Amino acid sequence: MTKKTKAILFMIFSACSFSVMQLAVKLSGGIPMMQQVFVRNFFTLFIGFYMAMSHHVGSPFGKKENQKALFFRGVLGYLGVVMYFYASRHMFAADATLLHRSSPFFVVVFSWLFLKEKLTKVHVGVLIAAMCGAICVIRPSFNSNMAPALIGALSAASAGGAYTIIGYLKGKEDNGVIIFYFSLISCIFTLPFMIRDFVMPDGFGWFMLFLIGTFASLGQIFLTFAYKNAPAGEVSIYNFSGIICSSILGYLVLGEVLDLMSWLGMIIIITAALVMFLYNKKINEISRK
16 A cells, blocks of 8 residues: 555545544534533643654744744634534534635635735636635525534634644644644633533533544544645545535434535535645646656
């Protein structure tokens, strides 16, 4: 098995692990959301610490000159997780995943705005198509029912901002440091809300919290392995397999059936992502010649 094949499998495993985590979030709806978010990040806190220490980085808190970037990556990542959990609790699993998975399109915009990366006509066309796909899922009606969908879209924007900063930190900080810092900030920010609204889970609730923490950790581990075995640009498209996984789990476990507009939005966004993936791959191949 080649490294690229391993990377693709790891990316699919990662996407499906996060889909299982999302399902556990929906099934444990009686537990306050911040309690769920805390558990999700508490598990990954130890993974980040282990990764950082095993790579002999010195300190899991990173270098002094990168503290500002690490902090804002942590804050944006935290907001992205909170909003994704909210959308997952109030929307069909596949719809929430689809909106959250549109974060790569925000990365293109933020990289152009803040990192001065080139924005081509192809990128603009893909962004417009992705926006149309998101509108199909959100279906603006300007009432309170569309709030979860808008929050789901904002979760993608926050995640996109966080990933843009990760791109800036590439080669400057170890992945373990970035994961540890993000998880620590998330736990600190979430702790007061969790203490205020804490609910003692029953047996089923504890099991769901265990699934949230475990599969969030597995998703993070598989994601790291994927990017270790192949360049991000060659395997990132397979992260969209999480939408398919969420659709299947939502149907089998929750009886969720997507309507025509959701399917249309899914097709448009996945097609736009595929076009961007192939275009970036072509550009990278030309630049290597």
